[in-house]
Amino acid sequence: xxxxxxxxxxxxxxxxxxxxxxxxxxxxxxxxxxxxxxxxxxxxxxxxxxxxxxxxxxxxxxxxxxxxxxxxxxxxxxxxxxxxxxxxxxxxxxxxxxxxxxxxxxxxxxxxxxxxxxxxxxxxxxxxxxxxxxxxxxxxxxxxxxxxxxxxxxxxxxxxxxxxxxxxxxxxxxxxxxxxxxxxxxxxxxxxx
Numbered sequence: 001x002x003x004x005x006x007x008x009x010x011x012x013x014x015x016x017x018x019x020x021x022x023x024x025x026x027x028x029x030x031x032x033x034x035x036x037x038x039x040x041x042x043x044x045x046x047x048x049x050x051x052x053x054x055x056x057x058x059x060x061x062x063x064x065x066x067x068x069x070x071x072x073x074x075x076x077x078x079x080x081x082x083x084x085x086x087x088x089x090x091x092x093x094x095x096x097x098x099x100x101x102x103x104x105x106x107x108x109x110x111x112x113x114x115x116x117x118x119x120x121x122x123x124x125x126x127x128x129x130x131x132x133x134x135x136x137x138x139x140x141x142x143x144x145x146x147x148x149x150x151x152x153x154x155x156x157x158x159x160x161x162x163x164x165x166x167x168x169x170x171x172x173x174x175x176x177x178x179x180x181x182x183x184x185x186x187x188x189x190x191x192x193x
Contacts, residue, residue, distance in 0.1 A: 047122045055125070
């Protein structure tokens with residue numbers, strides 16, 4: 001099946017979204033495997049693509065779970081009305097319509113990522129995120145720090161077009177943040193963040 005394309009002459013902002021999890025079953029634990037594992041943190045990955053199908057921006061957002069309500073709230077805060085959303089057909093993703101978006105689900109069944117070109121960039125980003133986390137962090141506390149891990153990765157991705165300005169941009173963003181006590185900063189550093 002060919003990837004979805006907007007009608008000729010129509011310019012939409014297109015976003016590829018997917019459900020993902022940080023964490024998993026811990027070695028030697030008798031906990032539940034799969035999506036119900038208590039060590040897993042659900043998050044939505046969204047990559048906007050331009051008219052040429054190239055990735056532009058990334059949003060990685062932890063959620064309480066993959067429910068229609070959680071996706072509708074996320075879409076309302078993260079997507080512009082009229083955005084074309086391509087998803088893998090997970091039922092809760094239809095809730096993006098509540099934010100005025102156009103939803104194009106594709107039920108993927110047993111297909112491999114290479115057979116799904118319309119999800120190329122969201123799959124690539126998720127693979128890169130997994131590699132980055134495995135290589136950079138040694139003591140991962142997903143429940144506590146998921147939003148920080150995801151935000152750091154998205155920050156770098158969204159500023160990759162001008163690497164020379166990345167440090168200056170970081171300084172400006174830090175200056176705009178509210179003050180954080182030294183003890184909080186140290187606790188994050190000591191926890192492997």
